[in-house]
Structures are given as C-alpha cells and as structure tokens.
Amino acid sequence: MRLEKRLSIVSIWLLFQAISGFGQDTLAHRNLAYYLDAGLANSPLLKDNINSITLNRLDSLINIAINKPYVQAIGQYLYAPTGPNWGYDQSTTNGGAYTGLIQANRNLLYRRNLRIQNNLNSALRDSLVNTVRINQNDLEKAIVDLYLTAFQDYQQMVIFGDLYQILSSQNEVLKELLRKALFNQSDYLAFRVDWQQSEVNHEGAKVQFLQDILALNTLCNIPETGLVQLEKPALALQARFTLDDNPYFLRYRYDSVIVERNRRVIDIFYRPSLDFVVNAGTNAISSDLITRRFGYSLGLNFTMPIYNGNQRKLQYQKLDVAQLTIRNYRTQYLNRFNLQLRTVNEQLRVNQNLITITERQNTDVENLLTISQARLYRGDISAIDYLLIVQRYLNSKLSLNQLIIQRQRFINTFNYRNF
The missing domain is CATH 2.20.200.10 (Outer membrane efflux proteins (OEP))
Structure with missing residues (x-):
C-alpha cells in the first residue's frame, strides 16, 4: 500500500514538472511587440514610402520654382x-x-496652372500616405502570422520536450522495476521505443522552431540566429470600423481623384x-x-493651340477607362470585405466551441495519464495500453495548441480586414 501511494505521488510530481516547462529558462525572452517594432523600424519598403512622400513634397516645390x-x-x-x-x-x-x-x-497665366499642378501633387501625397498605412498593415499581418507559426512550433517543441521529460523520468523507475523483475521485459522495450521516439520528435520540433525564428528574424531584419523563448500572443478583436477610414477602400477614392486631376493637367496644354x-x-x-x-x-x-488631331479627346477616353477600372475594383472590394468579415466571425465562433471541448478533454486526459502512470508501475496495465494513453495526451496537447493559435490567426485576419 505504501508503494502504491509513493508511486502515485511520483506520477503527480512528474506530470507537474512536465507542465511547468522543459528547459526554457535559459533562453532569451521575445514577444510579439519586439518583432513588430523591429520589423516596422527596419522595413526598407516603409522607408521607401517615406522617401516617396519627401520626393512628392520636393515636386511641389519644383512646380513653384518652375513658375517663377x-x-x-x-x-x-x-x-x-x-x-x-x-x-x-x-x-x-x-x-x-x-x-x-x-x-x-x-x-x-501661371497661377491657374500652378494650382492645378499642386492639386495633383496633393492627391498624390494623400495616396502615398495611404500607401504607407496599407504597407504597414500588410507588414504587421505578415509579422504576426510568422510569429504565430513560430509560437505554435515553439509550443509543440515544449510539448514534445515535456513528454520526453516525463518518459525519461519514468524510464529510470521502470528500469529499476525491471531489474527487480517487477516489470515485463517486452513491455519495457515497447516503452523504450516510444521514449526514444519522443526525443526524436523533440529535436525535430526544435529544428522546425529554429527555421521559423530565422524566417521571422529575416522578415524583421533582426541579426539573430539562436533559439529564443516566445511569449504567448494575446491578440484582441478590434472594434468594427467604417470604410470611411479604411485605407484599402480609400485607395480607390484617391486613385479616382488622381485620374480627375490628371484630366485638369491635360487641359493646361490646351489653354x-x-x-x-x-x-x-x-x-x-x-x-x-x-x-x-x-x-x-x-x-x-x-x-x-488650335488643332492637334483630337489628342485631348483620346487622352480623356484613356482616363475614362481608368475610372471604370477603379470602380470595378472598388465594387469587388466592398463585396469581399463584408463577406470576409462574416466568414471570420463564424470561424471564431466555431473555433471557440472547439477550444472549450478540447480543454475539457485535455483535463480528462491529464488525469487519466496521472492514474495510468501509477497503474503502470503496479503492472495493472501493459506498456502498450499506457503508451496509447500517452499518445492521447500528446494529441490533446497538440490539438489545443493548434486551436489556440488558430483563434489568434482568425483575430489577426479580422483586425487586418477591419483596419
């Protein structure tokens, strides 16, 4: 009776040690904000956009200088x-x-021409500022997506490491029982094969996580190559915004204004x-x-000018075609925008239900694993049956990790569309 009680205590201690983490304290800590700040600060695309705004301002000054x-x-x-x-x-x-x-x-007669040129430059500047917002939002989404991928693989590495730690500790206990002829040789070999496989899985997950970190560092232009400890992301749904301030929708408005102001620029050459x-x-x-x-x-x-072969009319027709193209894209965006947000909302609802179910299942599997460890030491169940329970434990952990990260992805997509 004392042996059974002692084995139960050992089983609970092993599981607690696994849940508490597998050798992560020595790694540098990184969170999502760290990568977002670095990515936005180091992005050559955003710097190019800022330079384009500077060039636009210089173009306005050049127009003023030309008319002096x-x-x-x-x-x-x-x-x-x-x-x-x-x-x-x-x-x-x-x-x-x-x-x-x-x-x-x-x-x-320069004043009217200068006003037309400055109006065009103003529209181009508004479009460039809007492009900065779009590219920044695109970059943030890409960084968050990569971070979520890295965190999912990081958690998978931790789960495999926890499992390897559990099985390693149990291996020492089972070897002692085997030495005392209290455990079956074939059952121990079956256990040992799964224990070794858990080490392979952990090392493979570590390699995959390192690849994810390198990809994330490359995107953010961070000169780091080693493993790090990632903090859990906590994305929250943003409040629903109107399209009046949505840069993806405003893009079509600015493009339309630019086309119309180019029409006025054409008129300059016929005055x-x-x-x-x-x-x-x-x-x-x-x-x-x-x-x-x-x-x-x-x-x-x-x-x-008196006559040049109706070139102005032909140029107007080209601008009319450009306006038609803009309207077609704007209509498509409106239709897709509402559909995508409704789809993401439904995905979030289904995902939350699955998380609730999987969390309950995960609790039951952890309890079952604790009980089964003690039964394994007593010889009440075979190593094969125990390893099936271990596999359930592993699958439950991985499924919950996948669902949690999936929810964060849905939130990231919602916030990206609802920018």
Whole structure:
C-alpha cells in the first residue's frame, strides 16, 4: 500500500514538472511587440514610402520654382568673313553677331496652372500616405502570422520536450522495476521505443522552431540566429470600423481623384499661354560697335493651340477607362470585405466551441495519464495500453495548441480586414 501511494505521488510530481516547462529558462525572452517594432523600424519598403512622400513634397516645390521668373544669360559671338566670290550673303549674316544679354521670362497665366499642378501633387501625397498605412498593415499581418507559426512550433517543441521529460523520468523507475523483475521485459522495450521516439520528435520540433525564428528574424531584419523563448500572443478583436477610414477602400477614392486631376493637367496644354519677356545688354553686328549698342527690349509672347488631331479627346477616353477600372475594383472590394468579415466571425465562433471541448478533454486526459502512470508501475496495465494513453495526451496537447493559435490567426485576419 505504501508503494502504491509513493508511486502515485511520483506520477503527480512528474506530470507537474512536465507542465511547468522543459528547459526554457535559459533562453532569451521575445514577444510579439519586439518583432513588430523591429520589423516596422527596419522595413526598407516603409522607408521607401517615406522617401516617396519627401520626393512628392520636393515636386511641389519644383512646380513653384518652375513658375517663377526665369532669368538667363545669353551670349553669342559670330563672325562671318567674306571675300571675292565666297562667303555668306551679308544681308543674312550682317557680317557677324555679337550678343551679351540678361533675359527674364515670366508666364503671366501661371497661377491657374500652378494650382492645378499642386492639386495633383496633393492627391498624390494623400495616396502615398495611404500607401504607407496599407504597407504597414500588410507588414504587421505578415509579422504576426510568422510569429504565430513560430509560437505554435515553439509550443509543440515544449510539448514534445515535456513528454520526453516525463518518459525519461519514468524510464529510470521502470528500469529499476525491471531489474527487480517487477516489470515485463517486452513491455519495457515497447516503452523504450516510444521514449526514444519522443526525443526524436523533440529535436525535430526544435529544428522546425529554429527555421521559423530565422524566417521571422529575416522578415524583421533582426541579426539573430539562436533559439529564443516566445511569449504567448494575446491578440484582441478590434472594434468594427467604417470604410470611411479604411485605407484599402480609400485607395480607390484617391486613385479616382488622381485620374480627375490628371484630366485638369491635360487641359493646361490646351489653354492660351502668355509670357512676358524682358532683356538688357549689348547686341551688335560689328565688334567695333559692341560698346555703343547697349540697350534693352521687352514684349509679350502669346501661343494658343488650335488643332492637334483630337489628342485631348483620346487622352480623356484613356482616363475614362481608368475610372471604370477603379470602380470595378472598388465594387469587388466592398463585396469581399463584408463577406470576409462574416466568414471570420463564424470561424471564431466555431473555433471557440472547439477550444472549450478540447480543454475539457485535455483535463480528462491529464488525469487519466496521472492514474495510468501509477497503474503502470503496479503492472495493472501493459506498456502498450499506457503508451496509447500517452499518445492521447500528446494529441490533446497538440490539438489545443493548434486551436489556440488558430483563434489568434482568425483575430489577426479580422483586425487586418477591419483596419
């Protein structure tokens, strides 16, 4: 009776040690926030997006600069010698040209053109800012997905390690019972095979977890290669947002605005242009007269397009096709958005029911394993029957781990769509 009581206590202690974790205290701790912060800070794509916004601001400044007065220096030295029966006609060359001018040009109708160009740049800037939000959300989802994969494999590694620890401790007890002829040789060999397989499973899970961590570090540009201890993610459902602030929906609105403002830019090339020109300096036909031909001139240059083969109409038609494409994609997104959120909500409901059932099953299997350990030591059950219970314990642990991570994936998908 004392032996049975002692074996029961040993069984409970072994199970408690397994549940408490398998050799994880020496590893560095990492959580989801660590990888999100590193991934967003190190992303070359997001940095490229920020640089694009900077370039857009510079484009606006360039547009302002282009529409300011343009001042240039003009110099010309042309000598056309002549002789008997050779040389250019003097009436066309005047024998030479000697020019040194400072000239300024200014478009008098620049304000409207500048406003149109700035409106286009403003729409492009809004689109670029929205693109930053989209790429950031995409990157966050990718990081969370990889983290969940790594955490699932990390938990699987821990579960296999816990099982190996349980079986290793039991192996010592069973060897002692076998030495005293209190345990069957064939049952011990069957137990030993499963014990060795548990070690193989643990090492295989460790390799898989290391691959996951390397993939996660690569995505986040983190220069680490070793194993770490991952903290359990705790994603929560975000409140339902409207589409008015959804960057994936706003993308189509910004694209539509850009198309319309490009239409106004096209109009610039078909409007009258009036330039004021003024210059001052010297302009002579003989080098002897350079110092006596200083002066200035001013005037207006006017141009107005009349006909170019209806190119503006064709360009408008191209923009109409672009608008139609945007509307088609926007309609598809609206239909998919509502369907995807309803689907994820249903998946979350079913998943929660499965978690509740599996948690109850897991508790029962743990109790059954504790009882079966003592019965194994007493010889009340064979090693084969005991190993079947161990397999149930393992499957229950793995299933619960998979369901918990699956729920986190569903939440991540919901938050991603509901951004």
